Amino acid sequence: MARGIGKGLIGTGAAVAAVGAHDLLQRKHSVLRNYPVIGHMRYLLEGLRPELQQYFIERNWDGRPYNRDVRSVIYERAKGIHGELSFGTERDVHRAGYEHLVHSTTPLDPPDEPPRVRVGGPDCSRPYDMSLLNVSAMSFGALSANAILALNEGARRGGFAHDTGEGGLSDHHLERGGDLVWEIGSGYFGARTTDGEFDPDQFREQSAHEQVKCVSLKLSQGAKPGIGGVLPAAKVSPEIARVRGVPEGQKCVSPARHTAFSTPVELIEFIARMRELSGGKPTGFKLCVGSRRDVLAICKAIREVGTAPDFIIVDGSEGGTAAAPLEYEDHVGMPLTNGLMLVHNALVGTGIRDRIKVGASGKVATGNDIVRRLIQGADYTNAARAMMMAVGCIQAQRCHTGTCPVGVTTQDPRRARALDVGDKSARVHRYHEATVDQAVQMMATMGARQPEDLTPDMLRHNVSHEEVRSYAELYEWLAPGQLLAEPPRDWAADWQAASADRFLPSPGGVR
Incomplete structure (x- = not known):
């Protein structure tokens, strides 16, 4: 026995x-x-x-x-599994806050190819055709080398853009040949002097890479607007120290504010300088909106300087994959819906919307998310969390510890090995393709051939259990140049107080 x-x-x-x-x-x-x-x-x-x-x-x-789990949709699309479910919706369609898109009785056939967005204003000599969905800013350091490689290979296969985040431009970003949006933050990583100032020579050299299609200046991010990013000392490996231009093994902290400019006019002049140094590539900035007056101050600066950023990325306070203090995650910054419509209306009202493309970033995960943001004023969208899930993230919420169990947010080579670049890049590609196709199909269902055909009356919002109103009715939409001619009463005080020569704080409170 x-x-x-x-x-x-x-x-x-x-x-x-x-x-x-x-x-x-x-x-x-x-x-x-x-x-x-x-x-x-x-x-x-x-x-x-x-x-x-x-x-x-x-x-x-x-x-x-x-509520049907959005995570399941992301995982299924990344794996190439059909996401249809039986027995109708599982949402309470009568509750306050529920939103739905308006379909047409005579829907259209979707186009053979998804529409793309030409980014590049009159001062840009090398415009870029942006996908409706792209990889939002996540840096090497926050993500592992294998995660960066998989995201970029997926972007190359699918023909969409991969934002580098503010952690510098690494070999892993460049190796696979996918299109890049190079983000520069307040630490100027990858283009900084030894004392942390902006280095134009390094910037010119780095931005010359063929894969760099656009350059983005980060003013703030949705997860923690008003404070800089932090990379723990344990994550600052020799390679990351070299890419960022910082000491190895020391905590890497981005300043809360930029040193290269301090006023709206100086911001617009700095963006114009970056565009010139990059050889005419599209150059813009990203922000989580704080106040209407600051946005209007930037619009006034654009008109005063006579040049405009090629794009503005609006980051919602509900978005963000970065580790941040709970108080900032929950209580600082404007949600994407409010910030996006504010920026769109401010640009329209000051007569400069046709020169600037607007990107939207903040919990964009599905086709209906893309369509909603296009209706609210965006030209294209970016996704961070969804792309992390497509590359294998299981939301273990150990990103800041370096002990990610699936190799996405670690600099431990043994843990990072778990993320197979070939398999996960294919998943990123499949997720992007399926989600954009679904967005284009939904637009056709609504009778829209192009994003420009979408209008605010196509998105409806439950005000209460009994009352449903469209976005055209719920919100004020400015006419081109309206702020220059006769500002509406609700905008007049902020328009009067906004100055091209200063950001907030300013006397008289904020809006």
């Missing part, structure tokens, strides 16, 4: 060893590559998940109706 038990244990051990070896060698599941054998528990629980959810729904333990 003992001999039989011994043989059983040996057989079990051999089977476990075989499973472990298979897990280490396979390339589809990052969790199993880092956690062989025991990682299967995750997939077991994942398989039980629908039944567990139904168990809670029937008993109403969570106190609210079950």
Whole structure:
């Protein structure tokens, strides 16, 4: 009997060893590559998940109706799985705050190719045709080298742009040949002097790379507007120190504000200088909107200087993949809907909207997200969190610790190995393609051939259980040049107080 038990244990051990070896060698599941054998528990629980959810729904333990999980949509599209579900919507379509798109009785056929957005104003000599959906700013350092490689290879395959984030331009960004938006933050990483100032010579050299299609100046980000980014000392490896131009093994902190400019006029002049140094590539800035007066001050500066940024990326306070203090994540900055419509209307009202493209970033994940943001004033969208999920993120929320279990947000080579670049780049490509196709299909369903055909009356909002109103009715939409001629009463005080010579704080409070 003992001999039989011994043989059983040996057989079990051999089977476990075989499973472990298979897990280490396979390339589809990052969790199993880092956690062989025991990682299967995750997939077991994942398989039980629908039944567990139904168990809670029937008993109403969570106190609210079950909403279809957007994460599942992202994962399924990345894996090439069809996302159709039976039995209709699982949302409470009567609750206040619910929004829906208006379909046409005579829908159109979608175009053969998704529309693209030409970014580049009259002062830009090398315009770029932007996809409706792109990779939002996430830096090397925050993400692993393999994550950067997978995102960029996915962008190359799908013909969309990959924003580098403010952590500098690394070899991993350039290796696969995908289109890049090079982001420069207040630390000027990759284009900085030894004392942390902007270095025009380094900037000219780096921006000359063929893969760099646009240059973006980061004023603020949705996760933590008003404070700089932080990369813990443990993540500042020799390679990252070289890319960023900072000391190895020391905490890397971006200043809260820029030193290259301090007024709206100086901001616009600096952007014009960056465009010239880059050889005429589209140059713009990203911000999480704080106040209407600051946005109007920038618009006044554009008119005064006589040149404009080629694009403005509006980052919503609800977005952001970066680690940030809870108070900033929840209580600072304007949500994307409000900030996006404010920027759009300010540009229209000052007569400069036709010179500037507007990008939207903040929890963009599905086709309807893209369409909603286009209706609210955007020309294109960027996604960060969804792209991280497509590349393998399971939202373990250990990004800032360097111990990411799937190799996405770590600088530990052993952990990063779990992320297979070939497999995950294909997932990024599939997710992007399926999501853009769905957005274009939805526009055709609404009778729109191009994003320009979308209008605010096509998006409806439940004001209450009984009342539904369109965005055309709910919000004020300025006419071209209206602020220059006769500002509406609600805008007049802010227009009067905004100055091209100063940002807030200013006397009289803020709006």
